[in-house]
Amino acid sequence: MTATTRSRRSTGPDPACVEAVDLARAAAAEAAPGEIGDHLGFDSEDERLVTHRFATTNPAYVGWHWAVTVVRASRAKEVTVSEVVLLPGETAVLAPPWVPWAERFQPSDLGPGDILPPPENDDRLVPGWTGETDAPYDPADGGAYADTVASVADELGLGRARVLSPVGRADTVDRWYSGDRGPEAPLAAAAPAQCATCGFLLPLAGSIARVFGVCANEQAPDDGRVVSYDHGCGAHSEIVATAASLGERPPPVLDHVEYDLVERGGPQDETDEVVVEVVTEPDPE
Known part of the structure; x- marks a missing residue:
């Protein structure tokens, strides 16, 4: 039996590719003349495939570097350039x-x-119901049955090609309820009462009406918008108007009986001047 000897492949980077720094720099300089800085090192990508990294001196690309990939074909002696690209580093400013x-x-x-x-x-x-179905037609009633079905469908709000699915209805409820017109909104948290007891709330139709209505108060911030029953604002219909609620305050009471004597004068004044200042204190009564 003849023993077969197999050569071991080198696990390290290809020496010829590692030493091709000048070749890589020349390729980078051709892509960006005058903008190639120091050699930052290399990365071994694969067998006989090495990427050299060079700093860029372009002030518009701080933190970027030029990456030049060189390769040596199998059994070849010459190293050639495979790719030249400008890449961002860890400190580079990138677009979102x-x-x-x-x-x-x-x-x-x-x-x-x-x-x-x-x-x-x-x-x-x-899919919804548009009325374009094979409704039974009875010549005896002249199509009255089909007309009745269409009338009932129109009264129920049908007749559309597509309607909200359970998924779409659930997404809508979650979006509205967790938004600015739900119970967690800051406006609702500070409200004196909820929309469920407000006379300006217009009810909706369908299953969604159990949670939402439409505000019809022109002075409210949610006028014309869908609000949850447990939402609220300061424009509730049952709030009693008071001076405090409207932001009005009584005029200040000034005490004109007591006063202080304050002397004012300086080296440039010929005579000292006595000024009477009124002390504005609230009436103890």
Whole structure:
């Protein structure tokens, strides 16, 4: 039996690639003439693949560095440049992470004439009833049954191609209830009473009416908005108007009986002047 000898591969970086600092610097200088600083070291990416790092002197890129990747092909003696790129370091100033348009869009971004279709397969919507069904038609009543079904559907608010799904309804309730018109809002915490007992609250329809209504007080900050029953503000219909609640205060009482004598004078005055100052103290009564 003939023994086969296998050569061991070196586990360290390729010496030729490590020594190719001048080659890497020349490649970086070609990409950014006059902006290449000190050699910051190298990283061994793979077998015969090394990336040299150079500081950049461009004041607009503080904390960045040039990364030049060099490679030596198998059985080749020459080292060649594979890639030259400017990369940020730990202290580099970077732009905020990119956020998809659908996630960064705000309701206030929608202006007149803008179109915002719902996404495909939106789980907030489910098919509704539009009346375009095979309703039974009886020639004897001239289609009165179908007309009755359509009338009832219209009265119930049906007739839309899609309506809110249970998921969409739950998301809406959570968003409204935890927002500025829910019970946890600072305005509600300082309110003397809740919207459930306010005469300006207009009820809604459907299952959501058990939690929310619409404020109809033109002097309230939530006028025309959906509010929870346990929300509240200072414009409650049952609040009795008083001078204290309206921010009015009685005029101050001045005591004109007592006074102090204060002497004022200086080296430039020919005579001293006596000034009477009235002490404004509240009436003890």
